[in-house]
Amino acid sequence: MKFQLFQLDSSTGFLDRNGCLHMAEELISRVRASGQPLAVLWLDLDRFRQINESFGHLGGDNVIALISKRIRDKLGNRAEIGHVGADEFVCLVPSAGLAEAERFADELMRIIEPEVDLGGLRYRPTASIGIAMLGPDDDAFVLLERADRAKIAAKRQGGNCHVVSGTEPLPGLMGSMLVREELEIENKLHIALEGGGLQLHYQPIIGPGGKIQAVEALMRCSSNGENISPVKFIPVAEKTGLIVRLGEWSLLQGARFARHMSNMGLPTKTAINVSRSQLVNAKFSQALHAALICANVQPDLIELELTESLFMDISDTVQNNLREARDLGIGLAIDDFGTGYSCLANLKDIPATKLKLDRAFVIVLPEDRRAMAVVKAMTQLGKELGMIVVAEGAETEAQVDALTEAGVDYIQGYFYAKPMDEVALVSWLRERNKL
Amino acid sequence: MSVLEESPLIAGMLVDTLRDIGIPPCPAILNRINVEMGREEPDFNQVASVIASDVGLAAGLISLANSPYYGLRKRVRSVNEALMMLGLSSTSRAIAGLVLHKIFPATPTLTRFWSASARIAMLSGWLAQRLEGCRVNPEDAYSFGLFRDAGIAVLINRFPEYIDLLSRANEESPLSFTAVEEAALPTNHAVVGCLLAQGWWLPEEICLAIRFHHEYPPSAPQNKTILSLIAISQLSEHLLQYHTCLSKTGEWVKAQAFCLEQLDLTVQGLESLYQASEPIVAI
Numbered sequence: 001m002k003f004q005l006f007q008l009d010s011s012t013g014f015l016d017r018n019g020c021l022h023m024a025e026e027l028i029s030r031v032r033a034s035g036q037p038l039a040v041l042w043l044d045l046d047r048f049r050q051i052n053e054s055f056g057h058l059g060g061d062n063v064i065a066l067i068s069k070r071i072r073d074k075l076g077n078r079a080e081i082g083h084v085g086a087d088e089f090v091c092l093v094p095s096a097g098l099a100e101a102e103r104f105a106d107e108l109m110r111i112i113e114p115e116v117d118l119g120g121l122r123y124r125p126t127a128s129i130g131i132a133m134l135g136p137d138d139d140a141f142v143l144l145e146r147a148d149r150a151k152i153a154a155k156r157q158g159g160n161c162h163v164v165s166g167t168e169p170l171p172g173l174m175g176s177m178l179v180r181e182e183l184e185i186e187n188k189l190h191i192a193l194e195g196g197g198l199q200l201h202y203q204p205i206i207g208p209g210g211k212i213q214a215v216e217a218l219m220r221c222s223s224n225g226e227n228i229s230p231v232k233f234i235p236v237a238e239k240t241g242l243i244v245r246l247g248e249w250s251l252l253q254g255a256r257f258a259r260h261m262s263n264m265g266l267p268t269k270t271a272i273n274v275s276r277s278q279l280v281n282a283k284f285s286q287a288l289h290a291a292l293i294c295a296n297v298q299p300d301l302i303e304l305e306l307t308e309s310l311f312m313d314i315s316d317t318v319q320n321n322l323r324e325a326r327d328l329g330i331g332l333a334i335d336d337f338g339t340g341y342s343c344l345a346n347l348k349d350i351p352a353t354k355l356k357l358d359r360a361f362v363i364v365l366p367e368d369r370r371a372m373a374v375v376k377a378m379t380q381l382g383k384e385l386g387m388i389v390v391a392e393g394a395e396t397e398a399q400v401d402a403l404t405e406a407g408v409d410y411i412q413g414y415f416y417a418k419p420m421d422e423v424a425l426v427s428w429l430r431e432r433n434k435l
Numbered sequence: 436m437s438v439l440e441e442s443p444l445i446a447g448m449l450v451d452t453l454r455d456i457g458i459p460p461c462p463a464i465l466n467r468i469n470v471e472m473g474r475e476e477p478d479f480n481q482v483a484s485v486i487a488s489d490v491g492l493a494a495g496l497i498s499l500a501n502s503p504y505y506g507l508r509k510r511v512r513s514v515n516e517a518l519m520m521l522g523l524s525s526t527s528r529a530i531a532g533l534v535l536h537k538i539f540p541a542t543p544t545l546t547r548f549w550s551a552s553a554r555i556a557m558l559s560g561w562l563a564q565r566l567e568g569c570r571v572n573p574e575d576a577y578s579f580g581l582f583r584d585a586g587i588a589v590l591i592n593r594f595p596e597y598i599d600l601l602s603r604a605n606e607e608s609p610l611s612f613t614a615v616e617e618a619a620l621p622t623n624h625a626v627v628g629c630l631l632a633q634g635w636w637l638p639e640e641i642c643l644a645i646r647f648h649h650e651y652p653p654s655a656p657q658n659k660t661i662l663s664l665i666a667i668s669q670l671s672e673h674l675l676q677y678h679t680c681l682s683k684t685g686e687w688v689k690a691q692a693f694c695l696e697q698l699d700l701t702v703q704g705l706e707s708l709y710q711a712s713e714p715i716v717a718i
Contacts, residue, residue, distance in 0.1 A: 190639065193633075193636070193639060194636055194637070194638050194639065195469055195472070195473055195636060196465075196469040196470065196473075196636050224473065225473075245633060245639065245642070248629075248630055249630075251630075252630045252631075252633070252634050253634065283626070285621065285622075286621065286622040286623065286626045287622075287626055289620075289621040289622040290586075290622045290626045290627040290629075290630045291630055293589060293590070293593055293622065293627060294589060294627060294630060294631060294634075296593070
């Protein structure tokens with residue numbers, strides 16, 4: 001009955017775009033009166049354009065007719081359905097809460113999924129589905145638009161999935177697509193960058209005899225008094241490109257710290273993390289020189305720690321940048337070695353002076369004998385290549401003993417010292433020197 | 436510990452010279468103001484006592500607040516009054532400018548250089564208010580003018596031969612200013628200035644504008660604020676040189692078309708600015 005009040009799509013018998021909007025308006029006023037929820041699902045078939053291109057529009061039309069029939073037969077009595085674009089459907093599901101809407105989406109996927117025979121070739125339909133729940137301020141247009149945007153987000157995630165509106169990636173300040181939590185972190189990073197919310201903490205790297213080889217500068221970020229964990233902000237900074245600014249900020253601050261320590265009679269080599277995004281830029285060394293000039297520091301007091309993501313692709317530019325740094329006398333450390341993208345083959349391409357074994361090998365010591373064998377082998381390899389070998393993440397005496405037995409040169413970890421701010425580190429060093 | 440008890444340390448950090456510690460990461464006094472600005476209810480008295488602990492800074496702030504640039508009706512007589520009239524944000528920017536000069540040795544070359552920067556900053560702030568097509572915050576334009584060439588001061592201080600390089604880069608050359616620098620140095624003043632500004636917590640757009648201010652159009656993200664900041668400051672420098680007839684550079688020849696387009700300015704519009712800007716330059 002209702003269908004006849006609204007415009008229908010002639011090929012499928014479903015509501016057309018305009019009909020859908022009117023139906024949504026009517027349902028909204030109805031559920032608002034009864035206090036019931038309302039869900040909208042926007043479905044877009046994946047790879048449909050390829051079908052149209054390969055099999056012509058007739059082939060495409062047949063697929064749409066078949067899928068429309070599947071949806072109508074199985075779900076037609078539970079939702080108002082619209083055909084709103086060549087390969088796009090909208091389901092308005094009254095009284096459905098979020099959990100039910102997600103179940104409905106899964107059901108939709110299953111219903112459309114059986115293979116379709118296209119003149120001998122088999123096509124298995126999948127879809128990207130956006131879900132929007134009626135919010136207190138939504139009108140029909142806003143509600144449908146939100147479902148559409150969530151659908152686009154599902155498509156961006158590679159399709160064959162659903163995304164609920166409100167959790168989809170949004171354009172961030174730097175133009176990247178971010179989910180809501182990342183967006184908040186990006187905002188906080190900007191506030192920190194402009195409000196003095198960044199700080200470097202320093203963790204000593206110590207040899208068995210107590211000699212300090214260097215300190216690693218680790219970034220800390222706080223925004224309006226709230227600390228944000230590096231585990232959270234570093235990935236967002238990488239995604240948005242802010243990592244370059246954070247990296248350059250660290251370069252200058254770390255270099256200045258090295259100079260400051262040397263002035264105080266506590267010369268301390270400072271290891272500064274540089275990201276892949278910085279090193280793939282041909283102008284990296286300009287920024288490096290600028291930091292050295294501003295800090296007025298000897299390059300041999302600086303080490304660059306290369307994150308393992310750098311090894312995804314070591315281009316000529318990266319190699320040139322690293323060579324130039326080496327020529328200046330700056331040390332190069334390969335961080336998190338043994339996991340992710342870092343591999344033995346990379347060692348020959350990077351003029352590194354230090355190999356830092358990933359903490360994953362350390363935390364299972366001394367019980368895990370296989371890990372111990374790997375640590376020993378990597379240590380030997382590093383030494384053969386003329387590098388200093390450092391193990392990260394040592395927390396217990398037993399781990400330190402095992403690492404010493406394995407032959408690593410230096411150890412970094414809570415067992416010796418936590419990362420400290422500049423003032424705490426200076427008193428820590430002075431305290432040690434007294435002993 | 437009260438701020439006053441801390442103040443000898445703060446004052447001490449300000450008088451450390453470049454030769455000893457390089458460029459300060461961010462002067463303690465700016466950090467204090469930033470911390471106070473970040474609070475829900477900033478305590479003006481705290482900020483005022485930090486500033487007042489350094490006589491030179493206090494005097495600089497008061498005389499700046501009384502300059503025609505801010506156009507205050509009432510004459511300011513104390514740091515507290517300056518703070519009340521300018522607000523924390525303007526004060527923080529003004530202090531950054533004053534501190535920036537203070538950390539460099541007062542050689543005749545650098546004194547001339549800072550005086551030009553201060554005028555370019557004021558002209559930039561004035562232009563940002565005056566030009567209709569430009570949606571840049573005058574305070575940002577002012578800060579950008581002050582910091583834009585801070586890298587030059589750093590390089591002059593570190594490399595005695597940089598002054599010769601500077602005059603070569605200033606001459607009319609088919610190469611960009613920074614390309615002339617890069618032929619002789621491993622870096623250029625725009626990159627140095629950008630890092631310095633980042634360390635002093637200047638807004639991102641200002642930092643990027645510093646980095647690309649000799650490129651027309653800049654290879655920075657095509658952000659209208661960045662483009663306008665660059666255009667305003669190059670126009671300000673041109674106006675300054677027009678009035679003072681001093682140290683004319685070839686830069687305007689390279690920048691003119693870009694600047695006029697960015698600021699939606701005709702040649703007639705430019706002519707009218709020559710006259711109107713005279714009192715600002717005279718400050």
